Amino acid sequence: MNTETKSIQIVVNGQLRQVPEGQSLSETLIFLGIDPGRVAVELNRAIVRRDCWSRTTLEPGAALEVVQFVGGG
Numbered sequence: 001m002n003t004e005t006k007s008i009q010i011v012v013n014g015q016l017r018q019v020p021e022g023q024s025l026s027e028t029l030i031f032l033g034i035d036p037g038r039v040a041v042e043l044n045r046a047i048v049r050r051d052c053w054s055r056t057t058l059e060p061g062a063a064l065e066v067v068q069f070v071g072g073g
Helices: 025-031 050-055
Strands: 007-012 015-020 039-043 046-048 063-068
Touching: 015 025, 025 039, 025 050, 046 050
Parallel strands: 007 063
Antiparallel strands: 007 015, 039 046, 039 063
């Protein structure tokens, strides 16, 4: 049995990153240490609705732009 996880290369905010293959967008954000509750995500130049994150799987070469919400007054 092969327990080795394959990885893919994606671009996150302009930087190359290695992430586990087959993860959903939600899982990838958590893997990257990003709080999914405080961001908006664009995948390959299209905004992805939050309710689609768990069923959106990333392909090699995917380009993510992650924008974090900042509170304040």
